[in-house]
Amino acid sequence: MDEARLRQEIIDTARAMAREGLSPGTSGNVSARLGEGMLITPTGMAYADLTPPDIVFVDAQGEPAPGGRKPSSEWRFHLAAYRTRADARAVVHAHSLNATALACARKPIPAFHYMVAVAGGKDIPLAGYATFGTRKLAEHVARALKKRKACLMANHGQIACGATLGGALDLAREVEALAAQYVTVLQAGKPKLLGDAEMKKVLKRFASYGQQDED
16 A cells, blocks of 8 residues: 555544544544554544644654654554564554543453454453553553553553554454443453463464364
8 A cells, every 4th residue: 555545544544433432532543554664643633634644654763754743642652562563554542432441440351252362362451551652651552462462551541453454443443342341241240251271262263263164
């Protein structure tokens, strides 16, 4: 995909995120890998007002292109996600209702349902808290994403990585759906979690979903 199309797709993804209620107002941010750096939404601008030139290029050292908009204040953890996950081509950060509620309660999403494997492991972990926009927060996010494609962020929200912008947005939707289900389960009582052995089987099946033989 050429850069002009990628800029527009970032805008379309951010608008879809806002439209669906995954991130109200100007909260959240979206990025896509480009060369050794990334393109990312600017800080403090309504998604409805964005045009392709508003999307900011940030190089691998964290330097924005001269003469452009200021990048999202969260650019550090986007770069950290790309450094940590070579397979990530896009990152979506959202303040979705239920994922944020769990993050504020400092609760990761455990294996209450086999679909938590969509994030690449037996749970959806919780990155530690640090002030937004800081190196410390980027370090926490990098640690949480080392073996997962998504995580919650303490007292903050969620972050999801994908091979495409559409894939990252889909994963953010899945995380929010799982968070909503888990919140409901917690209201009903103590959840019965799936064991590590079962989640290993689930992850193996996910690796060849739609092609595996039936037992």
